[in-house]
Amino acid sequence: MxxxxxxxxxxxxxxxxxxxxxxxxxxxxxxxxxxxxxxxxxxxxxxxxxxxxxxxxxxxxxxxxxxxxxxxxxxxxxxxxxxxxxxxxxxxxxxxxxxxxxxVTDDTADMVMALMLGVTRRIQEGLGVMQEGRWDGWAPTAFLGGRLGGRRLGILGMGRIGQAVARRASAFGMQIHYHNRRRLRAETEEALEATYWDSLDQMVARMDVISVNCPSTPSTYHLLNARRLKLLKNTAVVVNTSRGEVIDENALTRMLKAGELAGAGLDVYEHGIKGNPDLRNMPNVVMLPHMGSAxxxxxxxxxxxxxxxxxxxxxxxxxxxxxxxxxx
The missing domain is CATH 3.40.50.720 (NAD(P)-binding Rossmann-like Domain)
Structure with missing residues (x-):
């Protein structure tokens, strides 16, 4: 039976x-x-x-x-x-x-690159101009962004997704740096051409782009808090496809409004599903509705x-x- x-x-x-x-x-x-x-x-x-x-x-x-x-x-x-x-x-x-x-490793890593490009190449601004019918022709100095090649990428969390991001970013010519709970094996580091930073403070202070790829745990809550965000260069970009709670979103918003950061690409949010309302009005912020694995x-x-x-x-x-x- x-x-x-x-x-x-x-x-x-x-x-x-x-x-x-x-x-x-x-x-x-x-x-x-x-x-x-x-x-x-x-x-x-x-x-x-x-x-x-x-x-x-x-x-x-x-x-x-x-x-x-x-x-x-x-x-x-x-x-x-x-x-x-x-x-x-x-x-x-x-x-x-x-x-x-x-x-979801490859899908999320793809989205990290999409958000990096979206912010650094001002794709959201260009899209808005086209959708609103405001484009009046090409100009040599219009919508100038920056290339990814040569930039230092700091990956926060070097698990499956972090390593997939590293491989993609390397193909774009970015320099790979990372902070992780445990250092990777030497052969993995060598294959990824990744530089390990034991001090997160020292790493974020020197990076051009920060990609958050660590899980949400009590130890990672507000890992990028107001103090640590202040260490970033004002030309830096922050990308988060992990969990919103890893970043102090209110502090991030204040810094973006004050011009203390160049931009942010966000797929997750600390408070609810909509994120800080002020973020939605910023041309240098790309916001997505948790599409990383979609x-x-x-x-x-x-x-x-x-x-x-x-x-x-x-x-x-x-x-x-x-x-x-x-x-x-």
């Missing part, structure tokens, strides 16, 4: 091919509306499921996890970041947590990892992408 299929709840709409496969393998409850569940809906759903598949828009804090009941055994996150999940509380309650690392290929691959994590768990094994305490 076949074993009972796992009950799985998905909190957001996923690519159709992923939802179809979930229906084939599990007793799955999908969303009709593509809006975040309320706190009450999350609790109710988890109490009736063996597995819940949340996304970054679901805040699974200690209080919520504590009300999820005893049936839930796996939180199979759709996404690489897991700072919206209280992993320690889940572990204490015997709930495993998995994520989808690796599949490719069809990437989202399907994320779904495939979720499927593998749940199927492996259903077969009585630990999910291959289980989040463990050393990752926190």
């Amino acid at each position: 076949p074993s009972k299929r796992l009950s799985v709840v998905v909190t957001r709409r996923l690519p159709e091919v992923v939802e179809t496969r979930l229906k084939e393998l599990f007793d799955v409850r999908l969303r009709d509306e593509d809006v975040p569940m309320t706190r009450a809906q999350l609790i109710e759903a988890a109490q009736e499921a063996d597995v819940i598949v949340p996304t970054i828009t679901d805040s699974l804090d200690a209080g919520l996890i504590g009300q999820m009941g005893d049936r839930l055994k796996l939180i199979a996150n759709f996404g690489a970041g897991f700072d919206h999940i209280d992993v320690e509380t889940a572990r204490q309650r015997g709930i495993l947590v998995s994520n989808t690392p690796g599949v 490719t069809q290929e990437g989202r399907v691959e994320m779904g495939e990892k979720v499927l593998i994590n749940i199927k492996t768990f259903a077969d009585g094994h630990r999910p291959p992408d289980q989040v463990v305490p050393s990752m926190l």
Whole structure:
């Protein structure tokens, strides 16, 4: 007699091919509306499921996890970041947590380069002029930006994405520097032609572009705080595709308004989904709605990892992408 299929709840709409496969393998409850569940809906759903598949828009804090009941055994996150999940509380309650690392690496690194170019080549300003019909012809001194080649790039966080950024930036002729929790192996550093800085203060003071590619943890909260941002050259550009909380956004905004930084490219924000309102009116700031991993290929691959994590768990094994305490 076949074993009972796992009950799985998905909190957001996923690519159709992923939802179809979930229906084939599990007793799955999908969303009709593509809006975040309320706190009450999350609790109710988890109490009736063996597995819940949340996304970054679901805040699974200690209080919520504590009300999820005893049936839930796996939180199979759709996404690489897991700072919206209280992993320690889940572990204490015997709930495993998995994520989808690796599949967004290239997509996010591509977006870092897009944001760098968007700011340094003033693409947003040119686009606005064309869309508003204000262009009155080419001029030798119009829309002058700067080339990336020869600039010093400081990468904050040299994991998968940081290294992918380094490889792309090197192809543009940029000089690669980085600060990381742990120094890379010598052969990796050599392959990337990357210079390691033990002191983040010393690195940021000498860079032309800073790319934030570290996860959001208690130790990285406001890692680029007001004091450290003041160390940057006034010709420097800041790009963030990681998590908004790594940068003191209000301090960044003040410096951009005062002309103490050349520009910023942001895909994530510290407060809510819209960022500081003052940023939206600055011609030297490119703002995107968290599009770093938004490719069809990437989202399907994320779904495939979720499927593998749940199927492996259903077969009585630990999910291959289980989040463990050393990752926190």
